[in-house]
Amino acid sequence: MRTLMLVFCLMLGGCAAGVEDYQGSQPQLKLEQFFNGKVIAHGMFQDYHNKVIKRFTVVVEGHWQGDTGTLDEDFTYSDGSKQRRVWTLKKLPDGHYQGTAGDVIGTAKGKAVGLAFQWSYTLKLTLDDGSTMNVGMDDWMYQLDAKHLMNRTTMHKFGLPVGEVTLFFEKQ
Template sequence: MKQRSFFDRSRLFVAVIFTAFLGACSTPQVQDYAKETPVLELRDYFNGTLDAYGIFTDRSGKVVKRFTVVMTCTWNGDAGVLDEAFSYSDGTTQRRIWRLTRHANGRYTGRADDVVGSAEGQQSGNAFNWTYTLALPVDGRVIDVQFDDWMYLLNDKVMLNKAAMRKWGFALGEVTLSFIKR
């Protein structure tokens, strides 16, 4: 009888560990934030001039680069332009111009010169999840890096942004930004 009891406890232990492992592997979905406020409306927040302050960390968490961004944003109906002027801590500068399109049900698509194909995004509650492939210059060559970009509106002036960067499924690092609307 004790042997069967040990077997039952072992199965229960394995089931609990397996369930915990599956839970750890799941990723958040933008719909998880549907009830969060304030509700993010990209056309309202990304309209006018914004300042952003960010860091890039490598996969170990070490800060590799700091940067600031001045964004000039305009919308004409469901078409938006986000003109980003980057200044990096190493003295380099960069410009990226996003052309966004708003679709039904909080869905957005976007293009920029250094984005491979089209970016796909979904808004829900105070959150926006944006995925795309960026042609990133690194040490004199260009590599395609996948971004999983999450934005969270904190109030009418401040939004936080965290983006995971991957290549062939392997983590390269993260970008963390704070946006401040003027």
């Protein structure tokens, strides 16, 4: 029975959508266009029980020079706390991107295809008690139209889901 369950789980994993599934979809997401200038997002973090733990607003100022972009993100949480993250992004050939930020371990790597962008990275997450925990981030963005983008991120530790972040961006 255990073997059957393992085979079933592996088969389901193979059914997950990949970024290539969005080939030809419109509007085409180009990070260097959407995140150029001011973008405002509203979002929430849910724990592994789907309970909303935090809500937040983030103001993003994006600037690109050639294939290199900077995204300066200022977060304001519902409890009044604040956080800042500054991304340095690099556009690579064939829709690939890579990025770094102060609380990202190593380099984020991803790809944009059609209306979708997916990338993965490890985030050094600061917890409410001040301690930190490294979590894997599986980040998916979908451009809805010229001014709106939806972001859904699954967070995991040791391969197990620990939370989810949902954001809705509006280009100003």
